[in-house]
Amino acid sequence: MTILTVKDLTKSFTLHHQSDAKIIALWGVNFSLEAGSCLVLRGPSGAGKSSLLRTIYGNYIAASGEIYVHHKGERVELCDASPRTILNIRKNTMGYVSQFLRVVPRVTTLQIVANPLLECGIGEEEAFEKARSILTRLNIPERLWMLAPATFSGGEQQRVNIAHGFISDHPLLLLDEPTASLDEANRDVVIEMINEKRAQGVAILGIFHDSVVREAVADDYYDLTVGDDTSD
Numbered sequence: 001m002t003i004l005t006v007k008d009l010t011k012s013f014t015l016h017h018q019s020d021a022k023i024i025a026l027w028g029v030n031f032s033l034e035a036g037s038c039l040v041l042r043g044p045s046g047a048g049k050s051s052l053l054r055t056i057y058g059n060y061i062a063a064s065g066e067i068y069v070h071h072k073g074e075r076v077e078l079c080d081a082s083p084r085t086i087l088n089i090r091k092n093t094m095g096y097v098s099q100f101l102r103v104v105p106r107v108t109t110l111q112i113v114a115n116p117l118l119e120c121g122i123g124e125e126e127a128f129e130k131a132r133s134i135l136t137r138l139n140i141p142e143r144l145w146m147l148a149p150a151t152f153s154g155g156e157q158q159r160v161n162i163a164h165g166f167i168s169d170h171p172l173l174l175l176d177e178p179t180a181s182l183d184e185a186n187r188d189v190v191i192e193m194i195n196e197k198r199a200q201g202v203a204i205l206g207i208f209h210d211s212v213v214r215e216a217v218a219d220d221y222y223d224l225t226v227g228d229d230t231s232d
């Protein structure tokens with residue numbers, strides 16, 4: 001089953017404080033992604049890999065093109081979707097793990113990780129049990145669970161972020177360099193977790209600069225090339 005389809009997607013940025021310079025970040029992007037498969041984005045720095053994930057997640061507005069997501073039995077087009085629909089899709093269908101954790105002051109690690117389940121109406125006992133289990137698996141020591149992760153190391157923050165992104169059963173996951181700050185042992189845990197998601201039928205679109213991760217998880221690759229700068 002196709003979970004995500006991207007058609008003729010284009011995204012540009014206009015830099016208003018720099019003579020309205022226009023940067024084309026994405027140009028004619030076309031692919032589809034099946035349940036249970038992992039598509040890895042490739043391309044040099046600046047090719048638009050992160051911009052593509054952000055556009056699919058709804059953080060950036062596309063200039064043209066279409067993005068279809070299989071959401072609750074329906075095919076929903078995201079470029080024209082209302083903010084409410086996008087939020088609903090994020091809650092139930094599409095997860096996103098970025099390289100950096102967005103820390104909310106005073107919210108504990110355990111709460112951050114359990115939140116996606118609590119927001120979907122799962123009871124506290126089950127949500128916190130699952131949060132403890134995924135934090136243990138990602139080697140976050142128990143002494144840190146009741147602390148806010150603002151002071152954590154880069155690798156600890158990244159693992160909290162992964163726990164938050166992987167705890168739900170979203171059928172689509174967008175992963176932007178989820179292993180960039182991890183040591184080998186934790187990187188291998190994340191590889192295992194990605195492959196478990198694939199085996200459960202989750203569709204994954206990812207960016208992985210580490211070739212070990214790429215080769216361990218990729219079913220296919222999509223190449224992006226750097227767009228041209230235009231001044232008109």
Ligand SMILES: Nc1ncnc2c1ncn2[C@@H]1O[C@H](COP(=O)(O)OP(=O)(O)OP(=O)(O)O)[C@@H](O)[C@H]1O
Pocket residue numbers: 013023024025043044045046047048049050051052
């Ligand atoms: N918010 C933004 N405002 C202006 N330009 C942006 C913005 N985000 C990205 N860009 C530009 O879009 C282009 C693509 O950037 P993007 O970060 O998507 O590339 P990337 O392939 O993920 O690169 P890297 O591998 O270095 O992370 C770059 O030229 C970048 O400068």
